[in-house]
Amino acid sequence: MRRRRSMFHRSIFRTDPNGDPDINTTPLIDVMLVMLVMFIITIPQPTHSVDVTLPADRGGIPVKEENRVTIDTTDVIRWNGEAIDLAELGLLVKQASDRPEPAAILLEPEARARYLRVDEAIGAIRRNGGSKLAFPGIQNYAGLI
Numbered sequence: 001m002r003r004r005r006s007m008f009h010r011s012i013f014r015t016d017p018n019g020d021p022d023i024n025t026t027p028l029i030d031v032m033l034v035m036l037v038m039f040i041i042t043i044p045q046p047t048h049s050v051d052v053t054l055p056a057d058r059g060g061i062p063v064k065e066e067n068r069v070t071i072d073t074t075d076v077i078r079w080n081g082e083a084i085d086l087a088e089l090g091l092l093v094k095q096a097s098d099r100p101e102p103a104a105i106l107l108e109p110e111a112r113a114r115y116l117r118v119d120e121a122i123g124a125i126r127r128n129g130g131s132k133l134a135f136p137g138i139q140n141y142a143g144l145i
Helices: 007-012 026-042 086-097 115-127 138-144
Strands: 066-071 077-079 082-084 104-109
Touching (some): 066 115, 077 086, 082 086, 104 115
Antiparallel strands (some): 066 077
16 A cells, blocks of 8 residues: 655655755745844944034135136145135035026136046035036046047
């Protein structure tokens, strides 16, 4: 008399040893997503703060109808020839954009200026409302491409 195997036995021990295993990965993915949510929830909030000294109002730097912002290869930003930092650039752009007719900002980085510094300057200009931004002297970069 032949003994019959149970359905459980058939599900674990396949009759075809060369067949592809059919593993259901949905529970694994569900567990991973639940764990990810739990880790995100349990991350402590940052308690570290950085004190930043904001620059004082520099009334000595005039805002003209056309303001030249230059960046040299040593990462110095200049507003109409006067050296400034990024925070001061933001303040001056804000003053230039708050006029009834916004002043034009001509951004002229040197050909070998670092891209990161130029990108930071463009970001400061855009964040502070600089809508009239121009790039004169773009032909200076033709030999670098």
